[in-house]
Amino acid sequence: MKKTLRRQYFRILSGYSSVIFAVLGLILLVFNIVEYIDHKGEPAEEVLELLILLLVMALLYPVALYASWRLTKRLLAPIQEIAKSAELISSGQLGERLQAGAGNDEIAQLARSLNKAFERYQNAVQRIEQFSADASHQLRTPLAAMRTRAEVCLQRQREPEEYERAMVEIVEQVQRMSRLVEQLLDMSRLGSIEAHGTFVVCDVSVVVRRISENFRQILSDAGLEFVLVVPEGAGLPILCNELLLSEAVSNLVWNAFRFTPEGGTIAITVRAKEASRVEIVVEDSGPGIEDQKKESIFQRFFKGTGSEGPGSGSGLGLAIVHNIVTLHQGRVWASDSAYGGAAFHIVIPCA
Numbered sequence: 001m002k003k004t005l006r007r008q009y010f011r012i013l014s015g016y017s018s019v020i021f022a023v024l025g026l027i028l029l030v031f032n033i034v035e036y037i038d039h040k041g042e043p044a045e046e047v048l049e050l051l052i053l054l055l056v057m058a059l060l061y062p063v064a065l066y067a068s069w070r071l072t073k074r075l076l077a078p079i080q081e082i083a084k085s086a087e088l089i090s091s092g093q094l095g096e097r098l099q100a101g102a103g104n105d106e107i108a109q110l111a112r113s114l115n116k117a118f119e120r121y122q123n124a125v126q127r128i129e130q131f132s133a134d135a136s137h138q139l140r141t142p143l144a145a146m147r148t149r150a151e152v153c154l155q156r157q158r159e160p161e162e163y164e165r166a167m168v169e170i171v172e173q174v175q176r177m178s179r180l181v182e183q184l185l186d187m188s189r190l191g192s193i194e195a196h197g198t199f200v201v202c203d204v205s206v207v208v209r210r211i212s213e214n215f216r217q218i219l220s221d222a223g224l225e226f227v228l229v230v231p232e233g234a235g236l237p238i239l240c241n242e243l244l245l246s247e248a249v250s251n252l253v254w255n256a257f258r259f260t261p262e263g264g265t266i267a268i269t270v271r272a273k274e275a276s277r278v279e280i281v282v283e284d285s286g287p288g289i290e291d292q293k294k295e296s297i298f299q300r301f302f303k304g305t306g307s308e309g310p311g312s313g314s315g316l317g318l319a320i321v322h323n324i325v326t327l328h329q330g331r332v333w334a335s336d337s338a339y340g341g342a343a344f345h346i347v348i349p350c351a
Contacts, residue, residue: 013068021061028053078107082114094122139180142173186247186320199328201351202242203235204278208270211249215257224260227267236270236278237351240328245348248324248332249280251317252344256284265339276350286341294334298322321346 081099088096097118098111153166212228219226249268256266264285273279289297296302300319321344325332330348337343 013071014065017061017064017068021057021064025054025057028057078111082111086114089118089121094118094125139177142177142180146170146173180316184316186316199239199241201237202240202245204238204240204245204280204348205230205235205270207240207242207245208249208268208280211246211253212268214250215253219257219266222257223262224257225263225265227265229267229269229271231271236272238278238328238348239351240348244324244327248321248346249282251321252282252346255317255344256282256286256342259286260284260341261286264341267337267339272350273347277347278350280346280348281343283337283339283343284341285337285339288336288340289334289342297334298332 085096085098097115149166149169153163208230209228212226216226253266253268260266265283266285267281267283269279269281269283271279271281293302298318298321300316302318322332325346325348328348330346332344332346335343335345
């Protein structure tokens with residue numbers, strides 16, 4: 001393929017060279033004819049000059065062809081580098097990238113565009129590998145528990161109540177696996193949303209109010225006080241994916257709901273920050289978070305004290321929140337709440 005393309009370029013350049021030499025030869029011939037007419041007394045000298053010029057041109061023509069061949073090699077060198085890098089990437093070296101340089105010519109633009117495509121391809125492969133590793137690791141334990149429980153039940157005849165308890169445990173494990181798979185898919189989906197850039201300007205106050213309406217009755221039925229503090233008047237516009245932002249805040253509220261005992265308080269506060277930023281704070285009156293764990297809680301599959309058991313989470317909720325906030329060019333961290341529990345802060349730049 002590369003040789004064929006080089007030969008095509010060489011034919012084009014050698015064709016141009018042949019035309020140029022033919023035109024020059026014709027011009028020299030006409031010039032010498034005119035000189036011959038003007039100086040009829042020196043025909044031998046004019047013919048000699050013409051022969052010398054034609055000889056020089058004949059010697060230069062192979063040089064021009066060689067230069068054309070070398071020029072085609074130089075012109076195709078960047079394309080050959082692109083092909084070589086593409087072959088390395090296709091063989092599994094996903095970190096390989098093209099040397100685009102600082103220029104702005106067509107080859108440099110092509111290299112930068114391909115690098116972006118390679119970056120998206122690498123991220124997609126990494127998401128698939130991460131999903132496979134996480135799924136196999138996290139599903140192994142509940143599957144083993146379900147199998148063990150079922151095998152124990154089948155070892156001998158049991159009372160109906162024992163079978164019922166076993167079925168309840170198996171259903172709980174299935175529900176846990178279902179939640180885990182959904183959250184793993186959410187984690188994988190975030191990279192695709194980042195690549196396509198589905199972000200629009202929206203009012204964060206409106207988004208939080210909508211989330212609050214979804215939780216108000218749930219929290220009330222659980223015997224929890226719900227506090228919403230949102231500034232009135234002018235909105236707080238941010239560039240966001242509303243679905244993802246809602247998911248992040250909802251995850252924080254669900255997290256607070258799981259750890260806040262009956263009679264406690266969950267609060268959501270929205271406020272403007274300095275340097276054109278918006279802050280969303282979700283607080284609770286639960287047990288809080290130990291200082292040494294306030295950074296680790298955003299890692300995948302991290303579970304704090306008291307988060308084990310059938311009703312525990314998958315350890316992915318806060319990792320999803322962290323990834324969503326990062327997509328919005330923001331920050332998220334945990335601190336102590338004025339209500340005695342934990343406070344989660346999301347800070348996102350204004351639009």
